[in-house]
Amino acid sequence: MGALSNARTLDPEKSASALPRLKKKETKLAQKEAHPWQHLGITLGLPMILIFDLVIPCIIYYTWYNSHKSNWQRQCHEEYPGQHPCPISRPEFDENILGSAIASFGVGELWILLARMYRLFFHRDDCAPLLSRNRWELDATSWVYAVALIVSLIPFVVASNLAIPKLYLYSPAFLMTFLGCLMVITTLYPFKIPIGINSQARGTRLRPFIYYAAEDFIAVDGLQDREFRVRYNDRYETNKAFRRLFVCLTLWWMLGICVYIGCLSAVIWTLPLHIAFGLSLGILFSWIAVWAATTFVWVKIEIEREHKAYEAGTVEE
Numbered sequence: 001m002g003a004l005s006n007a008r009t010l011d012p013e014k015s016a017s018a019l020p021r022l023k024k025k026e027t028k029l030a031q032k033e034a035h036p037w038q039h040l041g042i043t044l045g046l047p048m049i050l051i052f053d054l055v056i057p058c059i060i061y062y063t064w065y066n067s068h069k070s071n072w073q074r075q076c077h078e079e080y081p082g083q084h085p086c087p088i089s090r091p092e093f094d095e096n097i098l099g100s101a102i103a104s105f106g107v108g109e110l111w112i113l114l115a116r117m118y119r120l121f122f123h124r125d126d127c128a129p130l131l132s133r134n135r136w137e138l139d140a141t142s143w144v145y146a147v148a149l150i151v152s153l154i155p156f157v158v159a160s161n162l163a164i165p166k167l168y169l170y171s172p173a174f175l176m177t178f179l180g181c182l183m184v185i186t187t188l189y190p191f192k193i194p195i196g197i198n199s200q201a202r203g204t205r206l207r208p209f210i211y212y213a214a215e216d217f218i219a220v221d222g223l224q225d226r227e228f229r230v231r232y233n234d235r236y237e238t239n240k241a242f243r244r245l246f247v248c249l250t251l252w253w254m255l256g257i258c259v260y261i262g263c264l265s266a267v268i269w270t271l272p273l274h275i276a277f278g279l280s281l282g283i284l285f286s287w288i289a290v291w292a293a294t295t296f297v298w299v300k301i302e303i304e305r306e307h308k309a310y311e312a313g314t315v316e317e
């Protein structure tokens with residue numbers, strides 16, 4: 001009885017501090033074994049981007065360029081034999097052919113957007129955001145993606161009206177700039193959102209851009225579905241290192257967009273158009289490859305570090 005009486009009179013705070021800390025349980029985020037043939041439209045997204053954003057534009061433009069270059073060389077030889085350089089201007093662009101070459105740039109992105117919309121619309125119960133109330137809401141990435149494609153049309157309109165052919169080459173840069181602006185807003189000014197975004201309720205703080213992009217791409221494109229969204233959101237809310245990771249990744253991609261636009265501008269305004277055209281596309285895909293590979297390695301290292309923290313029971317909320 002004496003021992004029981006003493007236990008009842010113990011200070012609750014001291015008793016709590018004397019108890020060992022419970023380890024937080026680590027839950028694997030992506031648990032589904034997704035097969036590429038489960039959604040062929042999404043699986044074909046990357047090949048479609050490579051074909052329509054890189055291969056076809058180069059075929060269209062350089063087929064036209066080489067054809068007109070041969071005619072130009074023949075004309076120079078006939079009218080100004082032995083004169084170098086030839087006083088006849090080298091044909092580097094035609095408004096229609098250049099517009100057609102760059103226009104195909106959006107086909108790959110449009111393919112992915114439509115494939116994502118199809119899955120969100122017809123398989124809403126499987127992969128839609130947790131707070132989704134109807135199939136027309138889609139997800140944040142789909143809406144951002146659609147607006148970004150519209151923004152990328154600005155160079156077409158300006159270049160056509162002002163007859164500045166090099167502006168056509170800025171189409172991918174306008175898309176990236178729009179995404180970069182969203183990254184700045186979500187990272188530097190995380191205000192309380194007036195509406196729900198994906199699986200995040202209204203009234204909570206805005207999260208880094210890469211957080212939303214990763215949630216949607218893994219859940220929808222990666223075929224991990226709503227179960228992933230639940231685990232992903234819980235990990236973000238209960239793991240300080242996980243939250244810090246997305247801030248750093250968003251800053252990393254902001255830096256990448258600045259590097260890309262700087263390199264692109266240097267190429268466009270210092271090199272002849274027939275060189276800048278192909279090189280601008282090479283810069284785009286090289287930049288994406290480097291930044292994506294770095295992100296993959298970074299995330300892998302961070303997830304391993306978090307795994308060790310879970311095992312040691314040192315995860316901070």
